[in-house]
Amino acid sequence: MQTDTFEINRISDKPVIEFKGVSKTYATGTHAIEDVNIRINRGEFVFVVGSSGAGKSTFMKLIMREEKANTGTVMVNGFNLTKMTRNQIPMLRRTMGIVFQDFRLIPTMNVFDNVAFAMRVVGASDKEIRLKVPKALSKVGLGDKAHSMPMQLSGGEQQRVGLARALVNSPDLIIADEPTGNVDPNMSYDIVSLLTEINKRGTTILMVTHDHNLVRDFQHRVIMLDSGRIVADNAAGGAE
Ligand SMILES: Nc1ncnc2c1ncn2[C@@H]1O[C@H](COP(=O)(O)OP(=O)(O)O)[C@@H](O)[C@H]1O
Numbered sequence: 001m002q003t004d005t006f007e008i009n010r011i012s013d014k015p016v017i018e019f020k021g022v023s024k025t026y027a028t029g030t031h032a033i034e035d036v037n038i039r040i041n042r043g044e045f046v047f048v049v050g051s052s053g054a055g056k057s058t059f060m061k062l063i064m065r066e067e068k069a070n071t072g073t074v075m076v077n078g079f080n081l082t083k084m085t086r087n088q089i090p091m092l093r094r095t096m097g098i099v100f101q102d103f104r105l106i107p108t109m110n111v112f113d114n115v116a117f118a119m120r121v122v123g124a125s126d127k128e129i130r131l132k133v134p135k136a137l138s139k140v141g142l143g144d145k146a147h148s149m150p151m152q153l154s155g156g157e158q159q160r161v162g163l164a165r166a167l168v169n170s171p172d173l174i175i176a177d178e179p180t181g182n183v184d185p186n187m188s189y190d191i192v193s194l195l196t197e198i199n200k201r202g203t204t205i206l207m208v209t210h211d212h213n214l215v216r217d218f219q220h221r222v223i224m225l226d227s228g229r230i231v232a233d234n235a236a237g238g239a240e
């Protein structure tokens, strides 16, 4: 089997995510993240909780390199995000699937094409697309909705399209900032059940949520942020 150096980096035993002394202050002077140290290992499922303004979205944006830390080191999937240049960001994003609270489906494309789009942007062939999109759709229970338009679907169904799009390129890591924020409670359980199944097959999952019921019912690691600091982590010291 052939492996290049890039693959070797990715499959090493290093944590998937590592923050060392990370702070993020916005131009406005708001200290959104303050001196955060954390390791998230391959195969973990982590809920990120905390009140509004606690820094959860900023934490996620630092991982996607949508924002850059002012101090400290952020490592994700073997990449040093603090040293990364703008034109290297697409390479990082290819190793992760991102699920958005507001779905972000393209309204003029049907379900199949919305998922296929994520493959086209990374240069997949039509043959691969024809093979993998139906598989991703059936994984999320939407095998029969390939030709539907986003507006014909419920919120929960639209988010499952978002999930199929996030997993179609077989990412190492899925990150989701309040993915159940716009879907009803039953559908929220479906979404987290699906994420839990995906996690069982080895994908690391990081999910922000406000929903205490989900956190209670799905027994995963929980990191709590408050005023930009990690104030609780039920795997602290035991995450090695
Ligand atoms: N782009 C931005 N510019 C300035 N301040 C921001 C920006 N984004 C977030 N903030 C501020 O940073 C703090 C943390 O925000 P955020 O990370 O969105 O928290 P959460 O997702 O937990 O609600 C808040 O005080 C928020 O107002």
Ligand SMILES: [Mg+2]
Residues within 6 Å of the ligand: 056, 057, 058, 177
């Ligand atoms: Mg937020």
